[in-house]
Amino acid sequence: MSTHTEEKEKYEKAWNTDGYRAHSPGESSLKAFEEIAKPEEGSSIIDFGSGTARASLALAQLGFRVQMLDITEQSMDSEVEDYLVDNPVNLKFKEVNLWDTNSMFQYHAEYGYCCDVMEHIPTEYVMLVLNNILACTPRAFFYICLVPDAFGQIIGKPLHLTVKPFLWWREKLNEVANVVDARDLLHNGMYYVESREVQS
Amino acid sequence: MNIAIANPILIVGPARSGTSMVARLFNEAGVWKGTTNTGNDENPFGFYENNWIRDGFTKTFLGMSGYDPLGVEHLPPQDYYALDRQSEMMLNPIIPQLLVNDGYKSNMPWFYKDAKLALMWRHWHKAFPNAKWIVVKRDREENIKSCIRTEFMNELAKDRGEEFWTNWVDAFLVRIEDLKQEVDYREINTDDIVNGDLITLENAINFCGLKWNEIKAQSSIHPEVWGKDKKTMSRLKLNMGMNLPESQLLDNIKSNIRRQLPQAKTYEKNNQRIAIVGGGPSLLSTLDELKAQVKQGVKLVAVNNTHDWLIAHGLKPSVHIMVDARPHNARFVQNPIKTCKYMMASQCDPSVFDTLEGYNTHIFHVANELGEKDILDKYYFDKYFFVVGGSTVMLRGIWLMRMLGFTKMDLYGFDSCYMDGEHHAYEQVENDECEVRELVCMGETFQCAAWMASQFDDFQHFITNLGDKFELNVHGNGLIAHMMNEGAKLLNDKTVTGGT
Numbered sequence: 001m002s003t004h005t006e007e008k009e010k011y012e013k014a015w016n017t018d019g020y021r022a023h024s025p026g027e028s029s030l031k032a033f034e035e036i037a038k039p040e041e042g043s044s045i046i047d048f049g050s051g052t053a054r055a056s057l058a059l060a061q062l063g064f065r066v067q068m069l070d071i072t073e074q075s076m077d078s079e080v081e082d083y084l085v086d087n088p089v090n091l092k093f094k095e096v097n098l099w100d101t102n103s104m105f106q107y108h109a110e111y112g113y114c115c116d117v118m119e120h121i122p123t124e125y126v127m128l129v130l131n132n133i134l135a136c137t138p139r140a141f142f143y144i145c146l147v148p149d150a151f152g153q154i155i156g157k158p159l160h161l162t163v164k165p166f167l168w169w170r171e172k173l174n175e176v177a178n179v180v181d182a183r184d185l186l187h188n189g190m191y192y193v194e195s196r197e198v199q200s
Numbered sequence: 201m202n203i204a205i206a207n208p209i210l211i212v213g214p215a216r217s218g219t220s221m222v223a224r225l226f227n228e229a230g231v232w233k234g235t236t237n238t239g240n241d242e243n244p245f246g247f248y249e250n251n252w253i254r255d256g257f258t259k260t261f262l263g264m265s266g267y268d269p270l271g272v273e274h275l276p277p278q279d280y281y282a283l284d285r286q287s288e289m290m291l292n293p294i295i296p297q298l299l300v301n302d303g304y305k306s307n308m309p310w311f312y313k314d315a316k317l318a319l320m321w322r323h324w325h326k327a328f329p330n331a332k333w334i335v336v337k338r339d340r341e342e343n344i345k346s347c348i349r350t351e352f353m354n355e356l357a358k359d360r361g362e363e364f365w366t367n368w369v370d371a372f373l374v375r376i377e378d379l380k381q382e383v384d385y386r387e388i389n390t391d392d393i394v395n396g397d398l399i400t401l402e403n404a405i406n407f408c409g410l411k412w413n414e415i416k417a418q419s420s421i422h423p424e425v426w427g428k429d430k431k432t433m434s435r436l437k438l439n440m441g442m443n444l445p446e447s448q449l450l451d452n453i454k455s456n457i458r459r460q461l462p463q464a465k466t467y468e469k470n471n472q473r474i475a476i477v478g479g480g481p482s483l484l485s486t487l488d489e490l491k492a493q494v495k496q497g498v499k500l501v502a503v504n505n506t507h508d509w510l511i512a513h514g515l516k517p518s519v520h521i522m523v524d525a526r527p528h529n530a531r532f533v534q535n536p537i538k539t540c541k542y543m544m545a546s547q548c549d550p551s552v553f554d555t556l557e558g559y560n561t562h563i564f565h566v567a568n569e570l571g572e573k574d575i576l577d578k579y580y581f582d583k584y585f586f587v588v589g590g591s592t593v594m595l596r597g598i599w600l601m602r603m604l605g606f607t608k609m610d611l612y613g614f615d616s617c618y619m620d621g622e623h624h625a626y627e628q629v630e631n632d633e634c635e636v637r638e639l640v641c642m643g644e645t646f647q648c649a650a651w652m653a654s655q656f657d658d659f660q661h662f663i664t665n666l667g668d669k670f671e672l673n674v675h676g677n678g679l680i681a682h683m684m685n686e687g688a689k690l691l692n693d694k695t696v697t698g699g700t
Contacts, residue, residue: 032581166462182460185583 003122004097008071013155015075020151029115029143029190030055036181036192037111037141039064044109048098048133048140049117053080059113060091067107068093099125104132112140118169119145119160126162130176138195140177144169147187204307205296208328209408211313212321212379213336214372215353216346218390222336223248223313225401225417229410232310234302245422245569248313252302257294258316261323271316272356275371278378281322295327309410318372321379332408333385335376342391344369393421396665418588418665444525446570452525453546453572456553456563457579464543464564466585467605474606476501477510477517478594480615482676483625487513489675490612498610501601503593505532506613507540509626516540521600522548523566523593528630530555543600545587547572564600590658592651598662598670608671615678616656617646639679642686646679656680 014020039045042063047056050068053076060066060083070076073095084091096103098121112133121129133140146166152158166184170191173179177193209231213219224245227233234250259269265282268274276282304310311334317324324331338346347353347365379385386404393401398417405412475490475498477483483490483506494500494515502510502517504524510517516539522529523545530551536542542561544552547568553561565576567586576584589599594614601609613625617639623631634649639656648656656679663672663684674681 170460179460181458183580184461184463185580186463186465186585188583190581 003125004071004100007122008097010155010157010159012072012074014151014159015072017151017155029141030058032143032190033113033115033141036190037139039111043111045111045113046107046109046136048112048114048136049120050093051075051116052077053093055113055115056080056091057083060087063090065090065109066092067109069096069098069104069107071095071097098132099128101128101132101135104136107136109137110139112137114140115143116145118142119149119162119164121162123162126172127175130172134176134193134195138198140193142169142173142189142191142193144189144191145187146189204309205299205304206328207309207330207332209309209311209332209334210317210324210328211311211334211336212317212376213315213338214318214343214347214369214376215315216350217315217336217338217343218388218393219313219315219336220246220248221390221393221421222334222388222401222404223311225421226311226334226405226408226410228417229405229413230309231408231410232304232308233313234299234304234310250298250302250312250314252298253295253312254314254316256298258314258320261320262316267319270356271319272368276319278371278375280320309408315372318375318379321375321383325379325383331383333379333383334404334408335380335385335387336390337387338390340369340373394661421665449525449547449568450571450575452548452550453565453575455550456544456546456548457576459553459563461553461561461563463580463584464562464587464600464604466603469607470605471608472606473498473608473610474501474519474601475499475610475612476503476594476597476601476614477506478503478611478613478615479506479509479624479626479628480613480617480676480678481619481622481625482615482678482681483509483613485677486612486675491515493610501597502540503597504529505624505626505628507532508535511535511537519543519601521593521597522552523596525549527551545596546576566596590655590662592655592658595655595658595662598672599666602669607669610673610675611680612675614674614680615676616652616659617648617679618652619678623649623652641679641683644682646682648679652679656683659683 042065044065044067045059046067046069047053047059048069050056050070053068056066056068057080068091070093073093076093084093094107098104098117114133118126118129145160146163147160148163149158149160152160166182166189169189170179170182173191173193177195179191179193181190181192183190209226211219211223211226223233227248233248234252236249236251237247262271262276263269265276267276299310344362344366347369348362353365386400386407388400388404392399398414401417402412402414473493475493477490477500499518500510500515501519501521503521507517507520516537518539519541520533521543522532525545525547527549530549533542533552533555536556536559538559540560542556542559543564544556544561546563546565564587565572565584567573567588585603587596587600587603589596594611598609598611618636623634631649634651636647636649637653639646639648639653659680660683672684674684
């Protein structure tokens, strides 16, 4: 079984387990994203690893055009599925593998939003995912958990596969883009990066 | 009226009994306070009296009724109740309107703290029969002394002396005894709180339906500012680097937090023994002890200039801590080493951080109540800690290292006194001109600069309140080592006596 298939099955199991859906870091980080990235009204945003999609829904309701990408469609809240039916233009979903460059290649947006995702990526794929994200968007906001997850015990497999310190992530991001803002929020790191093309 | 607005928490006690501290603790427990005055030397963390209610209602009401609006000179009688039915109804519309004007939002728990509540408590009780009252109690004699020595109180009643303030405090106490017969209340003893006994505070917080957080409460209580005169507060400020203009201190913080540095964070307790090395003169005579401990695996923590001193004596610090905001302290980090972790307060001069660029540097935060909380709340989205501990880098360092999980600590060069005429184990010209005073501790006389006496005082409070969280061993024969040794002897004697 490929790593991708294995991970997909793991998350399908997680999303169908009581309690996992209750907490959505992506949703709670929206305020920080708006404050730091200051996306212009109506801009296009890719939500990398959209999870419950509650953050994407909130962004779409604010008038942004949002493309959601996630390893499994089963992560999405039913409320968002309902919204998609009526609003297929400003909110879209696609099941993708974030480290598969070929499947990521077709997506482009002015901003990237990636919360509670990078720590879930197997360490050997971290740089590939970062490169893929920065190929899709010139500006990206990351919110990364710096400590092990508690939920993995329930499903028998760890969910945070890359638990690294704040500075480790800043250095990795710095390899693919300019780190405009980086804040250590104790258990989480918050980073806003711009591609070097934008900065030049 | 919505439920929250009809159920205020009303905090009352004579002025200088600790009502501001109690109000601050309620505010930090999540209760809305509205606009209040910032602090001064004698009430350093603020007054916590809602300006809108105080000026828009309390003072107006007292003044219009023919009494001193400030509640000092001409007090209403003990059984004062002046409102007719129509004016009784005014209290309810007036207070909610003042709250709304001040930005109050529906359903927030709110408090009003004012000593003058004791003068007009019947009116408040009539208007807010479901209010929770918090009665603040302090030792009567200390309360009176504090009124006498406090500048802003004396400005209210110039040259009135001890008799006046004794009668004044008693006038409030007798009214508070009356109100306790009628209202739903809990009493908080502020003397107990600053001595580390938080039980009355915990009861009061629970009584008001708030969430009790002992760690947060402990870190918000500052015994070092309790019962101090103005001169002592000035020493405290000097040592915290607050002799810089406030704006510069805040500018330092704003600039330094944007350096993308990791924050110091809390860890589980560990068993690694550490030696925190201060610059006191006994450091020279205890160097061999220190080297022996290092050979046994003890890790070294330097503060300020001991970083270079240790390296010059063949020892490498694992951690270096600095708190002071003055720019000249940048000279202490001119020779950084790759194996050391640099823990720098966000208020330090930016040149300190410039020098440490590329080294293993962490940032932490100390509270001076100058507006840094607002800056840090906004920048870190509330995700940060303040390091508590006292007026000097040694005291802060002890608590910082405890936060990092270290509980077993040896303290070197932590004397708080001159020894053979020297204030440090090395040259430190800033301290050459300090005024020296004598301080007697447990039968022995020590020569101390003001900052040393202040540090000693803070350390005593620190040990009293937080001593059970550490295993501290103070080396040398300075003032602090003497106090620890003699205190331990006393404890042993008491234990023996108690057993016979």
